[in-house]
Amino acid sequence: MNKTIILANRPVGKPQLSDFRLLDEAIPEIISGEVLLKMAYVSVDPYLRGRMSDADSYVDSFELQKIMSSGAIAEVIASKSDDFKVGDFVLGALDWKEYQKSDGTGLIIVDGTVAPLSAYLGVLGMTGLTAYFGLTEIGAPKEGETVVVSGAAGAVGSIVGQIAKLMGCHVLGIAGTDEKVSMLKSKFGFDAGINYNTVENMTEAIAAACPDGVDVYFDNVGGPISDSVYANMNQFGRIAVCGSISVYNETAVPMGPRLEPFLIKKSVLMQGFIVRNYAKKFPEGIKRLSQWLKEGKLTYTETMVDGFDAIPQAFINLFEGKNKGKMIVRI
Amino acid sequence: MNKTIILANRPVGKPQLSDFRLLDEAIPEIISGEVLLKMAYVSVDPYLRGRMSDADSYVDSFELQKIMSSGAIAEVIASKSDDFKVGDFVLGALDWKEYQKSDGTGLIIVDGTVAPLSAYLGVLGMTGLTAYFGLTEIGAPKEGETVVVSGAAGAVGSIVGQIAKLMGCHVLGIAGTDEKVSMLKSKFGFDAGINYNTVENMTEAIAAACPDGVDVYFDNVGGPISDSVYANMNQFGRIAVCGSISVYNETAVPMGPRLEPFLIKKSVLMQGFIVRNYAKKFPEGIKRLSQWLKEGKLTYTETMVDGFDAIPQAFINLFEGKNKGKMIVRI
Numbered sequence: 300m301n302k303t304i305i306l307a308n309r310p311v312g313k314p315q316l317s318d319f320r321l322l323d324e325a326i327p328e329i330i331s332g333e334v335l336l337k338m339a340y341v342s343v344d345p346y347l348r349g350r351m352s353d354a355d356s357y358v359d360s361f362e363l364q365k366i367m368s369s370g371a372i373a374e375v376i377a378s379k380s381d382d383f384k385v386g387d388f389v390l391g392a393l394d395w396k397e398y399q400k401s402d403g404t405g406l407i408i409v410d411g412t413v414a415p416l417s418a419y420l421g422v423l424g425m426t427g428l429t430a431y432f433g434l435t436e437i438g439a440p441k442e443g444e445t446v447v448v449s450g451a452a453g454a455v456g457s458i459v460g461q462i463a464k465l466m467g468c469h470v471l472g473i474a475g476t477d478e479k480v481s482m483l484k485s486k487f488g489f490d491a492g493i494n495y496n497t498v499e500n501m502t503e504a505i506a507a508a509c510p511d512g513v514d515v516y517f518d519n520v521g522g523p524i525s526d527s528v529y530a531n532m533n534q535f536g537r538i539a540v541c542g543s544i545s546v547y548n549e550t551a552v553p554m555g556p557r558l559e560p561f562l563i564k565k566s567v568l569m570q571g572f573i574v575r576n577y578a579k580k581f582p583e584g585i586k587r588l589s590q591w592l593k594e595g596k597l598t599y600t601e602t603m604v605d606g607f608d609a610i611p612q613a614f615i616n617l618f619e620g621k622n623k624g625k626m627i628v629r630i
Numbered sequence: 631m632n633k634t635i636i637l638a639n640r641p642v643g644k645p646q647l648s649d650f651r652l653l654d655e656a657i658p659e660i661i662s663g664e665v666l667l668k669m670a671y672v673s674v675d676p677y678l679r680g681r682m683s684d685a686d687s688y689v690d691s692f693e694l695q696k697i698m699s700s701g702a703i704a705e706v707i708a709s710k711s712d713d714f715k716v717g718d719f720v721l722g723a724l725d726w727k728e729y730q731k732s733d734g735t736g737l738i739i740v741d742g743t744v745a746p747l748s749a750y751l752g753v754l755g756m757t758g759l760t761a762y763f764g765l766t767e768i769g770a771p772k773e774g775e776t777v778v779v780s781g782a783a784g785a786v787g788s789i790v791g792q793i794a795k796l797m798g799c800h801v802l803g804i805a806g807t808d809e810k811v812s813m814l815k816s817k818f819g820f821d822a823g824i825n826y827n828t829v830e831n832m833t834e835a836i837a838a839a840c841p842d843g844v845d846v847y848f849d850n851v852g853g854p855i856s857d858s859v860y861a862n863m864n865q866f867g868r869i870a871v872c873g874s875i876s877v878y879n880e881t882a883v884p885m886g887p888r889l890e891p892f893l894i895k896k897s898v899l900m901q902g903f904i905v906r907n908y909a910k911k912f913p914e915g916i917k918r919l920s921q922w923l924k925e926g927k928l929t930y931t932e933t934m935v936d937g938f939d940a941i942p943q944a945f946i947n948l949f950e951g952k953n954k955g956k957m958i959v960r961i
Contacts, residue, residue: 535907543890543891553891554885557852558889562871562900562902571898
C-alpha cells in the first residue's frame with residue numbers, strides 16, 4: 300500500500316476534490332545511492348493552484364494524470380546512500396506519495412531538536428524566507444514607517460508583520476475574521492488589524508489605522524483589498540507583490556483600476572517576486588529567522604491536518620481562508 | 631498690453647479652448663532686486679492636465695480664475711538685479727504672461743550659443759532628464775537587452791530610444807502614425823517601430839519585433855498599449871512608468887487587467903516616477919545629455935507653434951498626438 304495523489308482534472312475556478320485522484324502504487328525498491336522516504340509533513344500552498352493550470356507560470360505546470368508534489372518533510376526509512384541514514388528527516392520538493400525513493404538530490408537533513416520538524420516547512424522554510432526577503436529587500440521599511448500586510452493571519456503575512464515590528468514599524472494587518480484580527484494583535488504583536496469582511500469602507504478604515512499613510516505594503520491577496528491600500532500609499536511607497544490569492548481562481552481576466560496613474564502620482568514602486576529570486580541569500584535569511592525564533596521574538600501558527608488523504612481538502616481550504624498560519628498535513 | 635492666460639474651467643475629459651481665458655494686464659513695474667521678463671518660449675506638457683484638475687496630484691493644482699504656468703524661457707528686458715542683465719535668457723517655471731517680473735528665485739541663465747534656447751525646455755531640460763533618469767535609474771538596461779518605448783515619437787520617448795541605443799540595446803518604439811514610425815527608425819535610430827493605430831494584434835506585433843522578449847519598458851501612455859507590452863515582458867523585467875496620457879482625460883476610473891499576477895509570475899518591477907525625484911543628479915544628467923548632443927549622438931525634434939494666443943491649442947493638440955517631439959510655443 301503506497302497511496303499517491305495525481306492531478307485528475309485541471310481546475311476551472313476553485314479547485315474541487317474531483318480534480319484530485321488517490322491511487323495506490325507499490326512501495327519502490329532502492330538501489331545503491333538511494334534512500335526510501337516515508338512522508339511525514341506536507342506543505343500545501345496557494346501557488347500550487349498555478350501549477351494545476353496549464354497556463355505558463357513561474358513554476359512548471361503539473362501534468363494531467365501525473366503525481367503532484369510540494370515542499371515536504373520525510374523520514375529516511377531505508378538507506379543505501381552514504382549521505383543519509385535511517386531515522387534522518389529530510390526536507391525537499393517531494394511527490395505526494397506515502398513512500399518514495401530518492402537519490403538524495405535536493406534533499407536537506409533537518410534537525411527536529413532545534414525546531415519542530417514542521418517549522419522547516421514554515422517559519423524556517425520557504426514561508427519565513429518569503430516574508431523576510433519580500434519585506435526587507437523590496438519593502439525595505441525604515442524605523443518609524445508604516446507597513447500594511449494583507450493575508451496577515453496567513454503563514455507568510457503573520458511573519459511579515461512580526462519582522463516589521465522587529466524593524467520598528469507601525470504595522471497594520473488585514474484579515475478576514477474577527478478571530479484572526481484579534482490574533483494579529485494578541486499573538487503576533489501587530490499594532491492594528493482590520494477585518495475586510497465586516498468593515499464598511501476599507502479605504503477609510505486603513506486611513507484611520509495608518510494616520511501617517513502607508514509606506515510599505517506586503518501584498519498576499521491582490522484585488523479590491525489591495526486597491527484600498529493603494530489609495531493610502533505615501534509618496535515613494537514600496538509594494539512587495541507576493542501573492543494574489545483573491546484572483547487565482549478567476550476564470551476570466553480579473554479587472555481592476557489601472558495602476559499606472561497612481562504609481563506616477565506617488566512615485567510608487569511595485570515589485571513582484573518569488574522567494575527563489577533570493578536563493579543566494581537564503582543562509583542569511585535562515586540565520587536571522589532562527590535567531591529571532593530562538594530568542595522568542597518570532598512566533599508562528601500552523602493549521603495541522605492529519606492523514607495523507609486529507610491533502611486535497613487542506614489545499615482547497617486555503618482558498619476559503621480556513622487556515623491560520625501555515626497549512627500543513629501530518630501523515 | 632500684457633496678455634495672460636487663466637484657467638477658466640476645470641476640464642471634464644479632454645481640455646477645451648473654453649477652459650482657458652485670455653486676459654490683459656498692465657506690464658508690471660520692477661523694484662530693486664527684480665527683473666522684467668519677456669516670454670520667449672513656452673513648454674506645454676501632458677502633466678499640466680493633472681494640474682488643471684482639483685484632484686490631488688504630484689504637483690499643485692492650478693487655481694480657478696488664476697494664471698497658469700509652465701516651464702519657459704524668457705528674455706530679461708529690464709533689470710534692477712545684480713544677478714541678471716538685460717539680454718540674458720532665463721529658464722524657469724513662469725506664469726503664462728507676455729511680461730512678468732521676478733526676483734530671480736528659481737531662474738537659471740541659459741546660453742543660446744551652446745544649444746538653441748528651446749533645447750533647454752527639451753533635450754537639455756526636463757524632457758531629456760526625464761528620459762535619462764527613467765531609463766538609466768529604473769529601466770537600467772544592460773547591453774544587448776530589449777527596450778520598448780511607448781509614445782516613442784514624443785519628446786521624452788524619442789530621447790529614451792536614442793539613449794537605449796547608445797547603451798547597446800535592441801529598441802522598439804510604439805507610435806500612432808506611419809510617419810512617426812518611419813521617423814523613429816530613420817531619424818532616431820530605433821531598430822523597430824509599430825503603429826498602434828494600424829497593427830492588427832499589438833501583442834503579436836511586439837513579440838515579432840522583440841524576438842528575445844522585453845526587458846525594459848519605458849511607458850509614456852498606459853492603457854491597452856501597455857497591456858500588450860506587459861504580455862511580452864521577460865522575467866525580471868523593469869517598467870519605468872513615466873506617463874499615462876491615454877487615461878489623463880478619462881472621467882471615470884480607467885479599468886484594465888489586474889497586474890499583480892503578472893508582476894509575480896515574471897518578478898517584474900514597476901516604478902512610477904517624476905523627474906524631480908532625481909533632482910540631486912540633474913548635473914550628471916545634463917552633462918551626459920550635453921555631451922551626446924555635442925557629439926551628434928542625440929537628435930531631437932520640436933513642434934514649434936507661434937504666438938502667445940496659441941498656447942491653449944498647442945496644449946490641447948498634445949492629446950491628439952499632433953506633436954512630433956517637444957511641443958513648444960514661440961512667442
